[in-house]
Amino acid sequence: MHSEAVGLLEMMVVMTALYMQGQSYIEPSIKAVSLQSVFLSALFVALYLESGDVGLLFLSAITLAMRGAVVPYMMLRQVRPSGRTLRETESSQRIASLIVVGAMVVMAGYALFTLILLPAVSAPSASVAFVLLLLSFLLIITRHNTLVQMSGYLEEENAVLLFGALIAPGLPLLMEVAVALDIFGVVLVGVIISAEREAFRTLEPEDLEQLSG
Template identity: 35%
Template sequence: MQGIFSLTGFFLIVLLFFMQWEVYVKNIIITFSVSSFILSGFLLYLGIVNEEHILLALSALTAAVRGFFIPYIMLYSLRKDTWRARESEPLMGTATSILISVLIVIFAYILYRSTLYGFIKVPEGSLPIALMLQGSFLMISRRNTFIQMVGYMVMENAIILFSGYIFPGLPFVIEAGVILDLIGIVMIFALLMRIRENTISSGTPDSYENIEELKG
């Protein structure tokens, strides 16, 4: 079990590294979908081994919503917003972002060992923490709103991984509520993107330095 968890965490981190250096938004969304299916597979395995029906249901829900439905909605929106297909001006270069990603993994390990490990006693528990921090880094290092949304969902995936393995038994209704909320947020996100495209007529749409009303 421990080995499978470590392997899942490792794959998810590698996929996140790929998202970090990728500039084509479509590829990032597809990578997120793959990472969600991997997470779903892990939950399925966990559910079978522990004979927990809740984990089986959560696995199915993760695959359906995070693996398929949400990436589908995002790709559908992206097809209409052709100018969003590529992150034209990332805030930092590929080499820098990968270096920071590696440092984040090391930092997460140190952070986990010096804080949570004392209570949880699961050696590989730093993997979800690293994933969470990486997700937040993906959000702040990119201007593209689709990639920011993916970063947010990576953070949530990390928590699902964390709770699924370390604290199994979290009431299913909570997990289902989380997923329903996520669907709502993504739908609103897609709608906002749609409207933004119609509202913004010229210039670089992901740059908002000149919005006077939001200063102060």
């Protein structure tokens, strides 16, 4: 059974996810995913204190450095130059209903995990990772802004790595390093493309209808 510290940190991770779900401004979303990574990093340390697996410390350091600091910093630099991207073009009413959907996803995810995954993986605490995974999908699907979607992607990686740490400790370190590098690559591409998309937004709203069917 895990310590109270682990339980508390897991809860904080989910709370940041729900906060992101209900956030219509871009900058706080990025800061929230950064905070989430800091909590996750601390969670890995707490898990290390229980198991003594040094790999977890390493995972903690990568999480803190990449998703806690470097990547969010890169993304925030995208937001600041152009003030008008501060808020996503969402009505606050829609965001409010998304919080409700998010809460329902938490409950459904927990039930789904207990029914289907738990018998196979026998690690009850991994339900948090599963719920986080579903919340990240929800964030990606329901938003249009590149940077918010990218925050969702970071959250998704957080979820998968947490899942790995909880159910299969001792996963080769190389994996973790490479995953971190991959994320960095995806985000780099994302930042370049995001700048291009912004450039097009200032033009006449051209028809994207070609990309259908």
